[in-house]
Amino acid sequence: MDSALIPKGVKRCPIWQFALGLGVVGAVLLWGVYAMFLCWFKGLNQTNMNDYYGFALWIWADLAVIALGGGAFFTGLLKYIIGKDDLKNIINYAVLIGFICYSSALLILAIDVGQPLRSWFIFWHANVHSMLTEVAFCLSCYFAVLTIEYIPLVLENRQLDKVPFVHNLTHTMHEHMAVFAATGAFLSFFHQGSLGGVAGVLFGRPFAFREHLFIWPWTFFLFTWSAAAYGPSFTLLVTRITEKITRKKLVKESTIQLLAKISGWMMLTYITAKIIDTVYWATTTAPSLGFTLKDFYSNNPVYGFWILGAELILGGVIPALMLVTPKIRQNRFALTTATVLAVIGVCLNRWVMILQVMAVPVMSFDTWAMYYPSWQEVATTVLPVAYGIILIMISYRYLPVFPNEAELNPLEPETPVVATAGTEEAAEEGPEPELTPAEA
Amino acid sequence: MFPFNFEWIWDMSHIIFMGGLWYALSILGAGMTFCIIKAILATANGKGSHHH
Numbered sequence: 001m002d003s004a005l006i007p008k009g010v011k012r013c014p015i016w017q018f019a020l021g022l023g024v025v026g027a028v029l030l031w032g033v034y035a036m037f038l039c040w041f042k043g044l045n046q047t048n049m050n051d052y053y054g055f056a057l058w059i060w061a062d063l064a065v066i067a068l069g070g071g072a073f074f075t076g077l078l079k080y081i082i083g084k085d086d087l088k089n090i091i092n093y094a095v096l097i098g099f100i101c102y103s104s105a106l107l108i109l110a111i112d113v114g115q116p117l118r119s120w121f122i123f124w125h126a127n128v129h130s131m132l133t134e135v136a137f138c139l140s141c142y143f144a145v146l147t148i149e150y151i152p153l154v155l156e157n158r159q160l161d162k163v164p165f166v167h168n169l170t171h172t173m174h175e176h177m178a179v180f181a182a183t184g185a186f187l188s189f190f191h192q193g194s195l196g197g198v199a200g201v202l203f204g205r206p207f208a209f210r211e212h213l214f215i216w217p218w219t220f221f222l223f224t225w226s227a228a229a230y231g232p233s234f235t236l237l238v239t240r241i242t243e244k245i246t247r248k249k250l251v252k253e254s255t256i257q258l259l260a261k262i263s264g265w266m267m268l269t270y271i272t273a274k275i276i277d278t279v280y281w282a283t284t285t286a287p288s289l290g291f292t293l294k295d296f297y298s299n300n301p302v303y304g305f306w307i308l309g310a311e312l313i314l315g316g317v318i319p320a321l322m323l324v325t326p327k328i329r330q331n332r333f334a335l336t337t338a339t340v341l342a343v344i345g346v347c348l349n350r351w352v353m354i355l356q357v358m359a360v361p362v363m364s365f366d367t368w369a370m371y372y373p374s375w376q377e378v379a380t381t382v383l384p385v386a387y388g389i390i391l392i393m394i395s396y397r398y399l400p401v402f403p404n405e406a407e408l409n410p411l412e413p414e415t416p417v418v419a420t421a422g423t424e425e426a427a428e429e430g431p432e433p434e435l436t437p438a439e440a
Numbered sequence: 441m442f443p444f445n446f447e448w449i450w451d452m453s454h455i456i457f458m459g460g461l462w463y464a465l466s467i468l469g470a471g472m473t474f475c476i477i478k479a480i481l482a483t484a485n486g487k488g489s490h491h492h
Binding site: 123124125126128129133134137138141144145148164165167168169171172173176179180183186187 | 441445447453454456457458460461464465467468471472474475476478479480482483487488489
């Protein structure tokens with residue numbers, strides 16, 4: 001029915017199966033949309049946010065998807081600016097994942113601001129002393145970059161590409177993509193950093209506060225670094241999941257190995273810096289503000305030393321070592337495990353830097369303030385996941401997301417080709433007679 | 441926010457923040473305009489008509 005829209009040389013599931021999949025994920029999406037409208041029409045009383053928790057599940061989800069979407073800017077930087085041309089095999093998917101992550105972040109913010117119709121206030125009545133203003137500026141601009149990077153992929157659809165202007169526009173945009181990628185890398189550096197900076201400048205919150213380099217706290221650099229390290233791992237993980245679901249090899253192994261290696265080394269250097277930062281904070285910064293390390297990890301039902309270990313060791317050191325070791329990295333199961341651990345690690349880091357910061361008592365008469373999200377918050381956080389799956393499904397079906405797919409998964413001819421006996425071609429290309437068909 | 445808005449103050453914060461925003465938007469806008477014009481000219485010259 002829709003075969004004219006499907007890229008040439010690849011096979012897709014029947015339309016009924018595709019529609020069924022869309023329907024299942026669409027039901028989850030509708031649940032999230034319902035919760036979203038509840039928040040918009042009834043207000044933020046639908047959430048469990050309170051005077052302690054101005055930042056809650058949504059802001060964690062925002063920071064997590066922005067870090068995970070970092071694969072787009074870093075892969076773009078590596079391909080277009082540094083010249084790692086092998087990454088051309090995965091750049092489309094990295095851009096798609098980045099586009100989903102950043103549009104999800106903007107959607108979540110549109111719910112979180114409570115009054116989405118006034119979102120433009122941040123541009124027109126900007127508070128130029130706020131790191132969050134910089135985040136809003138860079139986030140919006142970078143989303144525009146991702147849209148520009150995603151457009152040529154959409155225009156490469158088999159039918160759209162037949163239109164000469166569309167074909168020429170796609171070609172021209174590909175030619176000049178380095179300009180957009182460089183702008184994207186510049187914007188990403190600042191907004192990823194500023195998201196970390198927001199926590200690091202909170203001098204009233206000793207759990208988050210860090211020493212500064214000029215005006216930037218260390219968390220500024222750690223957040224950018226971690227996004228560049230963990231984002232490509234998320235790209236690899238989603239690629240792996242897509243390969244499992246489609247039962248196809250979609251990206252060349254050399255590309256996977258290259259990106260995994262780069263991600264691993266970035267992660268190893270990041271986690272080393274993060275451990276140094278943590279040791280300095282625990283032994284110098286926090287004590288200078290009247291706190292001991294134990295104050296941050298005791299007398300509460302959730303936040304123990306386990307979370308520090310899980311973030312640094314389980315989600316940092318272990319996946320980093322796995323990814324930089326060629327023998328482990330070349331094992332697909334180990335590679336997938338490493339990327340799963342990495343994703344857990346960066347999500348935990350963002351959770352700690354948002355929610356544990358709010359939970360830790362800062363006054364002598366304070367107690368731990370615990371927070372559990374309402375179902376509306378959970379539904380609106382699941383909403384972007386469902387939206388992302390749907391966009392991946394549609395893009396994979398109708399767009400040439402994976403340039404090597406046809407080559408890696410050659411289609412079997414519909415009618416068996418019988419070689420004509422006696423011709424030179426048959427003699428040269430046919431299997432050797434002593435081999436069985438399977439060996440041949 | 442532009443310099444002609446009542447909230448505008450000529451200080452470093454406004455110049456860096458708003459200058460950075462308009463600079464980034466200008467690059468993106470100019471880049472896209474360039475690509476579209478180039479594609480229109482290429483189409484007018486008959487390129488891309490017989491690529492199938």
